[in-house]
Amino acid sequence: MAALPFTSGVFAATPDAAGYPKKPIKIVVPFAPGGPTDLMARAISRPMSESLGQTVVVINKPGGTGVIALSEVHNAPADGYTLAFPSIQAVTTPALRSDFPFDMTKDFTGVSVVGYISHLLVVNEKLPANNLTEFIELVKANPSKYFYGSSGNGSSGHLAMEMFKDRAGITLEHTPYKGAAPAIQDLLSGRIHAVFLDTTVALPLVKDKKIKVLAVPTAERSKLLPEVPTIAEQGFPGFAIHPWYGLLARAGTDPAIIQKLNEHVKKALADPQVAETFSSLGIEPGGNSPEAFNQLISEDLKTWDNIAKKLDLKIQ
Numbered sequence: 001m002a003a004l005p006f007t008s009g010v011f012a013a014t015p016d017a018a019g020y021p022k023k024p025i026k027i028v029v030p031f032a033p034g035g036p037t038d039l040m041a042r043a044i045s046r047p048m049s050e051s052l053g054q055t056v057v058v059i060n061k062p063g064g065t066g067v068i069a070l071s072e073v074h075n076a077p078a079d080g081y082t083l084a085f086p087s088i089q090a091v092t093t094p095a096l097r098s099d100f101p102f103d104m105t106k107d108f109t110g111v112s113v114v115g116y117i118s119h120l121l122v123v124n125e126k127l128p129a130n131n132l133t134e135f136i137e138l139v140k141a142n143p144s145k146y147f148y149g150s151s152g153n154g155s156s157g158h159l160a161m162e163m164f165k166d167r168a169g170i171t172l173e174h175t176p177y178k179g180a181a182p183a184i185q186d187l188l189s190g191r192i193h194a195v196f197l198d199t200t201v202a203l204p205l206v207k208d209k210k211i212k213v214l215a216v217p218t219a220e221r222s223k224l225l226p227e228v229p230t231i232a233e234q235g236f237p238g239f240a241i242h243p244w245y246g247l248l249a250r251a252g253t254d255p256a257i258i259q260k261l262n263e264h265v266k267k268a269l270a271d272p273q274v275a276e277t278f279s280s281l282g283i284e285p286g287g288n289s290p291e292a293f294n295q296l297i298s299e300d301l302k303t304w305d306n307i308a309k310k311l312d313l314k315i316q
Contacts, residue, residue, distance in 0.1 A: 017256035020080060024055040027247070029085045030069030032062045032179065036200050036281065037245050040115050041085045043277045044268040051264050058085075065093045065154050065315070067101060074107055078252035080261060083111065088243040091300040093154040095308035096315045104301060110293030111247040111258055112265045113286030115278060118218045119160060119196045119241065120203075121231070122211045127193055132215050132234040135194070139170045148172045149183035149192040153315035156243040157196035159304065160217050162311050167236050187211065198243075199224060199282035217241045224282050246286065246293055258290050 027045060031037045038060060045056040061069040066089050076082035084090075094100040102108070121132075129135040139146050150158035153176045165172055175192055177183040180201050186192045188210060199222060205211045206225070215231045216222050219240040231239040247265060249258060268274055269285045278285055288296070308314070 017254050017260060020254075020257050020260060021052055021054040023081060024057055025052070025080070026082045027056060027058050027085050028069045028072045028082065029058060029060050030062060030066040030087075030089070031060065033060050035180070036117055036198050036283065037085060037087050039200075039277070039281060040245055040283060043274050044114060044265065047268040047271040047274060048264050051267050065097065065152065066090055067093075070102055070108070073248065073250050074102065076250060078250040080249055080253050080257040082250070083261070084108065084248040085114070085245065086248060087245050088156050088300065089152075089154055090248070091297055092156060092159055092304045093315075094301060095304040096154045096313055098314070105294070105298050107251050108248040109251050109253060109258060110290050110297060111249055111261045112290065113244045113246040113288050113293050113296065114265060114269070115245050115286050116284040117243055117245065117282065118199050118216055118222050118284075119157060119243065120199055120206070120213050120222070120225070120228070121164070121194065121215045121217065122187070122197055122202050122206070122213050123194045124187055124190050124192075125210055125212055126190065127212070129214070130212065132229075132231065135214055136168050136170055139172060143171055144173070146172055146194070147175055147192045148194040149175045149177055149186060150195065151180045151183060152176050152178060156241060159307065159313070160196045160241045161194070162313055163239070163241070163307060164217070164231065164236075166311055167239060203282060222282070244286065244296070255290075262290050 027041050029038050029041050041058045045058050049056045061072055066086055070084055073082050073084040090104060094104060123129060123135065129138045148161050158176065180197060183195050187195050203224060206213055213225060213228050215234055216228055217231050217239060221230055222228060266287045269287045
């Protein structure tokens, strides 16, 4: 079913939209409980429940590089009661999987980006490299000796490292894990040597001096670690990746319902408790329009498809 186009202005309330919501709303998260996506969804679910007057329930459906959760929404009626809360993996994975079952621009429609999380390029504390230049020199001097991990094939950390490898001209073997936790365990033990980790996950380990931070891959330095330079600052101009997490509905959902959900997401993000939670996790609040989110999805799909083809990246 094709997505309904959005236009600027106020949507007329249809009978369905005028009475929406009449029952609880489900937010389906494609990751296990406790991760940044889950924490964001649960943080906004409370104020959204209060402002909408109906319970907003968070359901975790991990696995299948996000396909399981997206299927839950795609198979539900297009009525705004079953929503997906994916990460940027929803646009990176289609570039890597020839069998990805959805067209993200036609099968789903955006409600809003909820938050952005920056990554940190971290290494084992004992690795004899204290900045990006030393890391590159170390890896180049020891081909095939060093490994990097990610939270899974198609994850933003996986693609960020592949982009960096290409720019830096280095070889690092990839070890994909089922989430950040096992990757961190192997990083701490020295089985792998580098990982792009979400700031939310990495920060406690950095403060405890269990890992070292070499760079941030965003366009600007992290407000939580302003002393750490960006990858762009360390000899790779233009290098930037800024993962997003957002709310999607099934295509064909009444635009007036989408607009109502968008307004309540923005209200939730303005809630002081949500703002405090996001700040403590290093999450930059979203809150863009449905039109802007749809445009972001479309642009990101093209960007990651070009990167995957250039680097010949594929996953099964």
